[in-house]
Amino acid sequence: MMSAQIIAGKKISDMIREEIQKEAAELREKGVVPGLAVVLVGEDPASKVYVGSKEKACQQLGFHSEVHRLEEQTSEEQLLALIDQLNNDDKINGILVQLPLPKHINEKAVIDAIHVDKDVDGFHPESVGNLVIGDDSLLPCTPAGVIELIKRSGVDIAGKHAVVIGRSNIVGKPVAMLLLRENATVTICHSRTANMEELAKQADILVVAIGKAKAIDSKYVKPGAIVIDVGINRLPDGKLAGDVDYEDCLETAGFITPVPGGVGPMTITMLMNNTITAAKRAHKIGE
C-alpha cells in the first residue's frame, strides 16, 4: 500500500533559518542589523510561548530584538502610542503585535496603525491590497510558509487545482491569493459551501485552515494530492491535532503535513524572513 510522503516542516524551517542567518551576517557586514519589535498584551499562555520563540529566533539569527510585554489592562491608546513610537524608531524594521488581543482593544485599529513598511505580519490593509494586485509587500507569515512547504516538497503549483478550505483573513484568503499568484486554479470552500467533499476531492493541492480538529478525512482527499494542514487544535487529552485526520489520510495523500511539526514552525521562520526583507528595503539594499 502507498503511503504519503511526510512534509517535515521543522526540517524545512531549519534550512530556511540557515539561509536567513547567512543573509543577516551579510547585512551586518554592511552595518545593517535587522530589528524586530514584538508586542504582547496580557497573559495568554500560548501567546507567551510564541513570543518567547520569536525572541529566541531573533537572538539566534543576530537580529536586534525588543519584546514589549504589556499588562492585560493596557488601554488601546497606550498600545497605539507604543506603535507610534516603534513606527518612528530606526532600529526597528518590523513590528508584530501578538494576536489575539484582549477584548477591550480594537484589533483592526491596532493593525492599521502599524506602518506598512514595518508590517512583518502582512495584516495591514495596504499589505493585503498589495498581495491581491500582485505588488511587492510583506507576505503574511503562515500563508507564505504554506507556499514554501509546497515548493520545497518539489510540487509544482502552476496549472494545479488548489482547494483552500477556510476563508479567514489571516490564512484562508491570503493563501488562496498566493496560490493564484503561483498560477494555480483556486477554489475557496467555507462553512456555507454546499458540495465541499466533491470540490476538495478534485484538489491536487488541498490546504485546510478551519480550526476544527480532524474535520477533514480521506473522503475529501484525491489520491496523490498534497495536503497542507494549517490547524493547530488542543485536544481534551492535551495533545495537538490538525484540522485534517492525519492517520486516515496517510494512505490516500501523496504528501501531507503533520501537526505538530508541519506548518507551525514555518510561521516564525517566515516572520524572520520578512524582518530581513523590511531591513533591506529600509536601507535600500536590493533583494
Ligand SMILES: Nc1nc2c(c(=O)[nH]1)N[C@@H](CN(C=O)c1ccc(C(=O)N[C@@H](CCC(=O)O)C(=O)O)cc1)CN2
Ligand atoms: N500577530 C500574530 N499573531 C498570531 C500569529 C501570527 O502569525 N501573527 N499566529 C498564531 C501564533 N503563532 C505565531 O504567532 C504560532 C503558532 C504556532 C507555531 C508553532 O510552531 N506550532 C507548533 C506547535 C507548538 C505547540 O506545541 O503548541 C507546530 O505546529 O508544530 C508557531 C507560531 C496566532 N497569533
